[in-house]
Amino acid sequence: MIQAKNLKKVYSTEEVETTALNNVNIEIKEGEFVAIMGPSGCGKSTLLNIMGLLDNPSDGEYHFLGHDVSNRTERERAQLRKGNIGFIFQSFNLIDELTVFENVELPLLYLGMSADERKEKAEAALERMSMMHRRNHFPQQLSGGQQQRVAIARAVVANAKLILADEPTGNLDSDHGNEVMKVLAELNEQGTTIVMVTHSPHDADFAMRVIHLFDGHVVTENMQEGFHV
Amino acid sequence: MLKNYFKIAFRNLTKNKTFSFINVSGLTLGFSCFILISLFVLDELSFDRFHKDVDDTYRIVQTITEASGDTRNVATIAPTIGPNAKDQFPEIVNQTRLLQIGRLTVGNDPLKRDYEQIWIAGPDFFEFFDFKFLYGNPSTSLTGPNNLVITESTALKYFGKKDVLGESLYTNRFEATITGVIKDFPPNSHINMETIHTIETWAPLFDEGRWFTSNWTSNSIITYLKTAPDFKKNDLESKITDLVISNYSDEIEYSSSFWLQPLKDIHLQSAGIDGGLNANQGSNLYLYMFAIIGVLVLVIACFNYMNLSTAAASKRTKEVGMRKTLGAGKSQLIMQYLGESIILSLVSLIIAITAVEFLLPYINNISGKALALPFDSIPLLTILLSVVLLSGILSALYPAIFLSKINPSKAFKTDIKLGSSGFSLKKVLVVAQFAISIGMIAATIIIYQQLNYINSKELGFSVDNKLVIDINSGPLRAQFESIKQEFEKLDAVKSVSVSSRVPGEWKVFPIANLETFENDNRSQSIFIGADEDFISTYDIQILEGRNLRNDPADSSSVLISKQAVAELGLTNPVGQRININGTVWNGDLDDGDGYAPTIVGVVDNFHFESLHKSQKPVMIASYRNPIHNIDYYTLNIETNDWQKTIADLQAINYQFDPQNPVEYTFLDNRFEELYRADKMRGQLFLIFSGIVIFIACMGLFALASFTIESRIKEIGIRKVLGASVKDIVVMVCKDFVLLVAFGFVVATPIAWFGIEKWLTDFAYRININLSFFLLAGVIAIAIALITVSYHALKSAWINPVKTLRSE
């Protein structure tokens, strides 16, 4: 599903050049659950953004679903992203002015679906995340764990093949964090590919494979015990 | 403490440069407009108030009700009324009269002669009013024959110096002796004259002066009264009315009443009053309109400040939270905020005053006023300072109270969003700004449409390439046939006509009371005496019958217009005789003298007057008619060298009359002149609506920047979820467009009402419909979109990775 060869990402500002990624080679197959770990500032989010087609690499090759997407325009990337990739963020990134239902429905809106279709799919996703009873609430009225479940519902509502999660439990206490991890594991069992950035070894245990980044390099790639590809 | 405030204020202003720039420039524009309009309004209100007895001074106005039921107000009345009323009614302390009787050729140097209007004033005129004398004695200068008072610029014009007391001045009627030189009449005086003559000089013309003491029915003389402090106005008015009516003969067919118009109302409230003297006449309607615009522009600028400060306040929550934690009280915080905005207002005011000083010469040039910033004027200074304080306070109050309410523990956490709910002050202000802008754009569009309409309206005759030359003297009038022949010999001259009046409003048109012998119908027609070339020179259509002939046998032939035929109800007009039952001259009835001409032709209707007035029926009589002598040549000219043509014409004129200078006018200029005031209004509206929409857009620009900044994360999320650039731009702009659209809804009925009122001033006018306002709305929305789309596009192009990275 994902092949990255010699990925490089350099951020240049007026004062400094930061090499966030250097010679990263990664391959992720469909149905995998991969955790990315590493100290703060080592390039995890940068990698996730490139994988999620939010950003172009400065150098190297990146193949997504068989397309070479190393240097696509923003519009092309957005087109490829739509419906294929779901994002989950540490800070949930729900829109405060919209209800739970409206938040979940949003990606379908941008896919141009009809209202009926949107309603059906959004309700199914909320059902799946056990959040239907809160469909008319606003995000601020929910607990952190509930908010993240809504965010996951939003990530899966369009049947994304790949879910990219950047520290999904980072803002949650351990109970709520566990809840979210279980949901992600379930999704993975049902066939969704998941790439997750995390600091927590406990969370990483849910993944089949853990990639360790340090200073923009992949240092180790371990298969978790009990998982075989 | 105070120093600390200033420091913070200064730093805040310099830190947010765009914000401060927009605020200061918005307020500066607002203040500049406000100051200019205040100066204008104060000047309009100051008319005639320099007379020390202004509150006790009145002008007598006559309301005439014709037999037909029509009423007119006339400021020129009979000469006997003033003196008799003063003698009989003790509440009248004093009276004085003014009479205008045509023009004189003036000037000792034959080459520098010019025409001056003849104003005759009673001997007590300069004691009655407080005009300043430079040389001479105010109480005696207007007595004795051939004595003349002139203004200082008239003295400079004819003598090259001001002190000309006792010197003599040539006029084509008499040798004048200067008995007084006065300062020029101030620009804010409704009375404005160049030369003022004594009654004795002109008495021979008025039945040896007896006319002044015996005529009770003429409408010719302006009469001012001064009253005792506790007089009863209504009583005096009916006493004057009774006095005049008791002196009317039985033959008078109209009824009259008299009323007193306060001196201080003459300038602004004389709409609908004919005759009299009213230099630079103003109008209450426009005064109110300008005052409203002045306040609106200022309010719009304050709205900007209020909006931007409120938006910026959300960014200052941390500073304010910190201050509160450190023990700052609510009132101290409010004070700090007010201080900042008052400083900003003051800075803007200073820039505005400088700008106004700079602009005033140009504005005076256009408006013909002598506006100046009187730094010693207490009222103006008070107004300006209160406006600064008020706008400072108003602008800052809302954000200040908002900020002071901030709970310090919350302030540190997040940026608090302001007014994101459906109804917020911010939105109301934007709606108000755009409502005002749309109203003004619509007004501008409609004014220009109306002017266009007037310019393109068929007048029924041609004004192009016409040169009009006045027949100003006896010799010219006597030899007009030879002069006409000389004119016609010039190559450039295609045709020449003589007539008693020409189109446009130069002098009053005599109105003839037409009666048929066939039925009881009557028509009040404009009366023009003309030769046979008039019709071809002006390109007027003859519908029926034939043209006039110069032949003496045709001396009692007339043409009448279609409208006159209709009013008279004639079925077979050609060949019929019409009785002229007197002519009205400037409201004065001249009894008929048995002149009953025959209609030889019917001409198409044409507009001889401004389109502010409705079309009148016209009678064109042979120039040999007994009613009105010829007064003008009209020359149809085709030339590439106007200068030479005019020099040739002058030479011919000089040959026949070396005494009097030639006076010529281009007819099309004269017609443009009729709408000069309307044009100026159109331009002013264009300028003001430009300013208003500019200020509103600056506000919108900054507001969009704040609003979009506060939504930048949301925009990022939406983009990650698949929103395209177009989706984002549409989403962001939609909100602002909705506000502008709402402004349209608010503006339309109010502007419609106001513009309708303006249009009633025209007898010929366009009809307004929604499309004008829709156009204004579309313009406003387009401008708003352009303004907002800069920020919208910028935000939509940002890679969401950047905006969502803040964890």
Ligand SMILES: Nc1ncnc2c1ncn2[C@@H]1O[C@H](COP(=O)(O)OP(=O)(O)O)[C@@H](O)[C@H]1O
């Ligand atoms: N938009 C950016 N501009 C400049 N530098 C950036 C940008 N995004 C990330 N970086 C830098 O790249 C490096 C990697 O960042 P990031 O991928 O966010 O790390 P992580 O998610 O592992 O904490 C850091 O040094 C960070 O400061």
Ligand SMILES: [Mg+2]
């Ligand atoms: Mg990160």
